Amino acid sequence: xxxxxxxxxELNSLRDRVLLLGGxxxxxxxxxxxxxxxxxxxxxxxxxxxxxxxxxxEVEIDRQCIDIIALRQPAARDLRFVISVAKMAPxxxxxxxxxxxxxxxxxxxNNEPELKQNIELRQMAEQASAMLxxxxxxxxxxxxxxxxxxxKRDIDIxxxxxxVFHNLIERMVSEPSTASRDARLIFVAKHxxxxxxxxxxxxxxxxxxxxxxxxxxxx
Amino acid sequence: xxxxxxxxxxxSTATIERPDYSIETITSAAKITVRHLNFYYGRVQALFDIxxxxxxxxxxxxxxxxxxxKSTFLRILNRMNDIIPATRVEGEVLIDDQNIYATGIDVxxxxxxxxxxxxKSNPFPKSIFDNVAYGLRINRMTSSKRELEGCVEQxxxxxxxxxxxxxxxxxxxxxxxxxxxxxxxxxxxxAIRPSIILMDEPASALDPKAxxxxxxxxxxxxxxxxxxxxxxxxxxxxxxxxVTAFFLLGKLIEVxxxxxxxxxxxxxxxxxxxxxxxx
Numbered sequence: 065x066x067x068x069x070x071x072x073x074e075l076n077s078l079r080d081r082v083l084l085l086g087g088x089x090x091x092x093x094x095x096x097x098x099x100x101x102x103x104x105x106x107x108x109x110x111x112x113x114x115x116x117x118x119x120x121x122e123v124e125i126d127r128q129c130i131d132i133i134a135l136r137q138p139a140a141r142d143l144r145f146v147i148s149v150a151k152m153a154p155x156x157x158x159x160x161x162x163x164x165x166x167x168x169x170x171x172x173x174n175n176e177p178e179l180k181q182n183i184e185l186r187q188m189a190e191q192a193s194a195m196l197x198x199x200x201x202x203x204x205x206x207x208x209x210x211x212x213x214x215x216k217r218d219i220d221i222x223x224x225x226x227x228v229f230h231n232l233i234e235r236m237v238s239e240p241s242t243a244s245r246d247a248r249l250i251f252v253a254k255h256x257x258x259x260x261x262x263x264x265x266x267x268x269x270x271x272x273x274x275x276x277x278x279x280x281x282x283x
Numbered sequence: 284x285x286x287x288x289x290x291x292x293x294x295s296t297a298t299i300e301r302p303d304y305s306i307e308t309i310t311s312a313a314k315i316t317v318r319h320l321n322f323y324y325g326r327v328q329a330l331f332d333i334x335x336x337x338x339x340x341x342x343x344x345x346x347x348x349x350x351x352x353k354s355t356f357l358r359i360l361n362r363m364n365d366i367i368p369a370t371r372v373e374g375e376v377l378i379d380d381q382n383i384y385a386t387g388i389d390v391x392x393x394x395x396x397x398x399x400x401x402x403k404s405n406p407f408p409k410s411i412f413d414n415v416a417y418g419l420r421i422n423r424m425t426s427s428k429r430e431l432e433g434c435v436e437q438x439x440x441x442x443x444x445x446x447x448x449x450x451x452x453x454x455x456x457x458x459x460x461x462x463x464x465x466x467x468x469x470x471x472x473x474a475i476r477p478s479i480i481l482m483d484e485p486a487s488a489l490d491p492k493a494x495x496x497x498x499x500x501x502x503x504x505x506x507x508x509x510x511x512x513x514x515x516x517x518x519x520x521x522x523x524x525x526v527t528a529f530f531l532l533g534k535l536i537e538v539x540x541x542x543x544x545x546x547x548x549x550x551x552x553x554x555x556x557x558x559x560x561x562x
Contacts, residue, residue, distance in 0.1 A: 068559045137518055139545045139557045276547030 071136050075145060078128050079204070082149050082156070085121045086200040089156045090193060092118065092163035093259065097189040100170035100252065103178065108167035115164050122157040125149060141273075148273040152203070155262050155269075159196065162255040162262075169248045179245055184231065188224045188256040191217070195263045202267060208274035211267035221260035228253040306539050309526060313377075314339040314479065314509045315360060320374035322355060324367070329355050333374070333535045335528060342501060342510045344524035344541065346517055348556070351530040353513045357481050360511065361397035362390050378479070395422060398472035402484040404464035406456035406471075411448050414456045414467055415439060418475040434474055441507075442470035443500050462493025469500065473508075480504065482512040486519065498523050517557055521545050529553045 092111050099108035129150040132138060138146050173179075195217050202210035232250050236243045268280045313336035322330035330352045337343050345353035358364045359376060362383060376383050383393055395418075406414050415435045418424075425431040435452075439445040444466040448459070456467055465485060472480055482501070486494040501510060501523045514520050520527050520541065527544040529536045529552075537550040548554045555561050 071559065139517070139521075140548055140554045142558050143546060 085156045088118045089159040092160045096163040096166035103174045105174045108170040111167040118160045122153045125153040144273045148269040184228045192259045199263045199266045203270045206274045208271045211270040215267045218260045218264045225257040316377040318375040323371040325369040330533045341525040343526045344520035345513045347530035352533040353530045397479040398477035399481045400485045411456045412452040438470040438474035442466045479509045
C-alpha cells in the first residue's frame, strides 16, 4: 500500500502546484488590469518581473508529470488527471503571458494622457478573472458540470469584446488624436478575450479528467 | 477554442466519441462463448456465474489479484482442470459453437485445437527439433520427413525463434535461454496448428528483453490465432491485449476494450484495482 500512498502524495503535490500556477496567473491578470485602470506603472512592472517565477512553476509541473508517468505508470482517473494537468499548465502560463502583455500596454498608456475609463473593458477583466477562478474551482473539485457551466460564460466575454472593439473604433474615427492609445486598448481587449478562450480549454480538460469525455472541437 | 466556435457548441451535451468501436462490436462474433459458468474445487466454489464472449483473432487479457480465479478460468477453456481431482464445472463453454463440456467430447482433440503456454517454460529433455516435432508425431499430422521438417521450421519461424536456432536444431532444448525456451514452447504449441492459444503468465519469469520479444510475438500471432493471456503485469495487458477482463474473488467484474479499461473503466472496483488502490 506504501506505493499507492506515494502516488497519492505525488498527485496531491501536482494538484497543489497547478492551483499555485492558476493563482499566480489570476493574480497577474488582476494586477495588470489594476495597473491599467489605476495608472500604476510600478504594479505593471511587478507583473513583468514576476513572470519568470510563473514560468518556473510550469516547468516544475512538466517535470513532475513526466516523472509520474515514467515511474508510476498511472492508469484510469490518475492517468486522466496527470494528462489534464500536463496540458493545463502551459495554458495557465499563457494566461500569465497575456497578463504581461496587458501590463506592457499599461506602462505605455500610463506615459500618455489619460483616456476616459472604459467600463466594458473593466467588465471583461472581471469576467475573465471570475471565469478563471471558477474553472480552477471546478478542476479542484473534479466537477465536470461546473466546468461546462464556465464554458458557457465565454460567450459573454466575446460579446463584451465585440462591444469594446466597436466603441473604440468609433472613438478612433471621431477623435483621431486618441487613435494610437485606443489601438492599444483594443489589443488589451483581445488579450482578455483570448484569456476567456484559455479558460474554456482548462474547463474542457476538467471535463476530460472527470468524465473521460473529449468535448474540445466538438462542433 | 475561438470566440466563434464557442458560440456554436452546446457544452452541456457535446462529446466526441469514436464511431462503431465498442466492446459490443468487437465481441459480437465470438470464438469462445462462456455462459453462466460456476467452478468448484471440491466444495469450494472458485468461479461464480461467469458469462463472457471471446473474439476471434484478438488478444484477450485476464487480470486480477492472486487467487481471483483468472488462471482457473483459463484452464477451463481447454479442460486442463479435468486432471485435478474433485473439481466440478457448471454452465456452458462453447468453442466454435460446440460445448466442450458435453459428453463425448474428445479432450485430446480439444487440447490440440486449444494450445497452452505456461508460466514456466517446460521444454522436453529432447532436441530443439524433437520438441517442436513432438505433437506432430504423436498426432500423426505429417506423412513424410520432409513435411515434418517443413512444419517444424514454420512453427519456429512463427514463434520468432528460427533465426536463433536453425543451426542447432539437434542440440538439447535445455541449453536455450529462458526466453528462447518459452518461445520454443510457443513453437511447440503452434506446430499442431491450434486455433486458440492460452497463455498463463508467459513472460513472468523472463527479463525485460525476453518479455518484449514474447509480447511482440503475441501481437504478431493474433493475426492468425485467438489468444487469451493471464497476466499479473497490468502494463503487459495494456501493451498486448485488445480486450481486458478483470476478475475479483471468482467473479468477472468487467470486460472492456483495453484502452477503455485503462483510461476510463466502467466499474469502480476495476478503477480501484488498476490504479493500485487495492490488490
